[in-house]
Amino acid sequence: MDLFIQVLLSGLSVGAIYAIVALGFGVIFNATGAINFVQGEYVMVGGLSAAMLYEAWDVPIFVAILVAIAVTTVLGLLTEMGLLGFGRLRTPAAITIATIAIAVIVKGAAMLISVRDTYALPSVLGSESLQILGASTSRQTILNLVLAVLVVIALTLFFRRTKLGTTLRAAAGDSETLQTFGVSYRTTARWAFVIAAALGAVAGAGLAPLTVMSFDSGTLLGLKGFAAAMLGGLGNPQGALAGGLLLGVAEAVVAGYGTSAYADVVAFVVLLAILTFKPTGMFGTARAVRT
Amino acid sequence: MSSRLSALPRSLGRTNSWELWITIGLLLLLPMLMATDYALHIWTRMAIYVILLTGLNFINGMAGMISLAQAGFFGLGAYAAGIAAVRFDVPPVLALVIAPVVVTLAALLVGMMSMRLKEIYFKMATLGAGFVLFLLFGRMVELTGGPNGLVGIPPFSLFGFEFTEPIVKYGFVALLAIIGAIVAHNLLVSRTGRALRAYGASEPAALAAGASPFKLRLLAFGMSGFYAGVAGALEAFDSRFISPSTFDFMMAVLLVVALVLSGAGRMIGPILGALLLTGIEVFAADYADYEPLIMGVIFLIAIQLFPRGLAGELAARREDRRERAKREAAEQAKPDQEVVRA
Numbered sequence: 001m002d003l004f005i006q007v008l009l010s011g012l013s014v015g016a017i018y019a020i021v022a023l024g025f026g027v028i029f030n031a032t033g034a035i036n037f038v039q040g041e042y043v044m045v046g047g048l049s050a051a052m053l054y055e056a057w058d059v060p061i062f063v064a065i066l067v068a069i070a071v072t073t074v075l076g077l078l079t080e081m082g083l084l085g086f087g088r089l090r091t092p093a094a095i096t097i098a099t100i101a102i103a104v105i106v107k108g109a110a111m112l113i114s115v116r117d118t119y120a121l122p123s124v125l126g127s128e129s130l131q132i133l134g135a136s137t138s139r140q141t142i143l144n145l146v147l148a149v150l151v152v153i154a155l156t157l158f159f160r161r162t163k164l165g166t167t168l169r170a171a172a173g174d175s176e177t178l179q180t181f182g183v184s185y186r187t188t189a190r191w192a193f194v195i196a197a198a199l200g201a202v203a204g205a206g207l208a209p210l211t212v213m214s215f216d217s218g219t220l221l222g223l224k225g226f227a228a229a230m231l232g233g234l235g236n237p238q239g240a241l242a243g244g245l246l247l248g249v250a251e252a253v254v255a256g257y258g259t260s261a262y263a264d265v266v267a268f269v270v271l272l273a274i275l276t277f278k279p280t281g282m283f284g285t286a287r288a289v290r291t
Numbered sequence: 292m293s294s295r296l297s298a299l300p301r302s303l304g305r306t307n308s309w310e311l312w313i314t315i316g317l318l319l320l321l322p323m324l325m326a327t328d329y330a331l332h333i334w335t336r337m338a339i340y341v342i343l344l345t346g347l348n349f350i351n352g353m354a355g356m357i358s359l360a361q362a363g364f365f366g367l368g369a370y371a372a373g374i375a376a377v378r379f380d381v382p383p384v385l386a387l388v389i390a391p392v393v394v395t396l397a398a399l400l401v402g403m404m405s406m407r408l409k410e411i412y413f414k415m416a417t418l419g420a421g422f423v424l425f426l427l428f429g430r431m432v433e434l435t436g437g438p439n440g441l442v443g444i445p446p447f448s449l450f451g452f453e454f455t456e457p458i459v460k461y462g463f464v465a466l467l468a469i470i471g472a473i474v475a476h477n478l479l480v481s482r483t484g485r486a487l488r489a490y491g492a493s494e495p496a497a498l499a500a501g502a503s504p505f506k507l508r509l510l511a512f513g514m515s516g517f518y519a520g521v522a523g524a525l526e527a528f529d530s531r532f533i534s535p536s537t538f539d540f541m542m543a544v545l546l547v548v549a550l551v552l553s554g555a556g557r558m559i560g561p562i563l564g565a566l567l568l569t570g571i572e573v574f575a576a577d578y579a580d581y582e583p584l585i586m587g588v589i590f591l592i593a594i595q596l597f598p599r600g601l602a603g604e605l606a607a608r609r610e611d612r613r614e615r616a617k618r619e620a621a622e623q624a625k626p627d628q629e630v631v632r633a
Binding site: 033034035082086088089092093094096097098100101102103104105106107108109111112219220223226227230261262264265268269271272275276279 | 357404405408410411412414415416418419420422423426427430432540541544580581582583584585586587588590591594595596
């Protein structure tokens, strides 16, 4: 029983991060119809730059995290410029391919800047562990869960209650009609990338205390976040939260009761299974994903 | 496939046999330019890439879908052959047969799972499949040797004769690459191949003409898997050491980029792509740290310039020119009718 609680807690703390990554995929997908391969790199840049600032330059931890979020948000803006600034890419398929190129660039730049070193960040809540039902866990677990829930609530309110959020939802529904109302495609896309990058940075800052960060952490994290997004239904905020937590717990169960070597494989089995059997996600919103 | 496929654009049925001859010619001539041991080693790698890209061309080129699983399939072939030879003492000839069979089955499985998915989701499914394989290469330590790689793979041998001389190694790989290119060419000019390319060019039109999409997509996947299996086994016997990092996400991306830049869907694509890949490898040996950054920038520029791929862009321009010429000819031929209609 103790082991189960332990597994559950460690699963939820990482799962909350997957949920935030999944939300980033959803925001970009809703605005452009594309899958953003840079999403995982935003997490890497957020986590790595915060940890580097803290470890290598002794920047206070809160400042380091804020600077990391700012840096990643600028990277989001640059992504949008690199993708749409030349005016030729407009189809989701072409944008998706171009995001792979940008992900490779970001990873390559991070490799040069970090000189392939790994960095870690302590938790902002301190290092004492927390006792819950006989299991002990890092305080970061609670912080991550609270963070994920807050982000989902904030995003839901943003998309429902603000003008910009409504515009972004309209872009997801029918971007051409929206353009006839005078809203430019690039404006919506730019906001989507800024939001997605900020989400990635928050996820990275939440993940850095749980695991070391290096320049090549991004690809795997991005794919896991995408698996979580597909599990909950791509573009559905509540679904992303459910998908992320479920994936995190599933991984922890495999690591806790089986072997940790195969924990990383879980996300891909989930991804392939969901694409094969229920590509609209657990909550089955109607959308054509098959031909 | 229905006979109505003949109603599809003529360009789809055109046989580009000169491209096949260039492929064969380059494979025969290149080692004559430089035949040092090091150069032959490089040419051997290039010939392996020709086989790998010829396989990828069935999916990325002909069927018009982007598969990010080819690096994983390549690795599966290498590990299947390597494990058979090292762990089970299977003779290399038999391992060279086992590897393509294993990979073809795996590819058909992935093909069936992703059969009905739309473009973007298909890409993610193939990426997921490739990544699972990559992870397993590193994690199934007892079988694969884990991150440190699989060591002690014997050289390829036939009837007790070991292929260790660089020129013999190259000759064997090049022979298989040439056979592979001829088989691919013959398949592509066949009725099935035309249906496959028609499917890639315009899915609705191909469906309307009676092509069966499931069979075609599965065929493309199976073929790409078979070629990847052969290439993987050759890679294992050529390097005699394999490690997971050769088959990672970057490799999956590089394969697609190389093929798209050099002409996906054309017979000449694989050889040009293989030259590009080999060039990158030689270059990267000196500038390893800058390789991802530079590759990413080149890739991004290429996509911005040719969103439909180089071959697609050229074909589209050719089509435009032909349309315009036809329109002008029609206007000149029937001036009276124009007046009447005005």
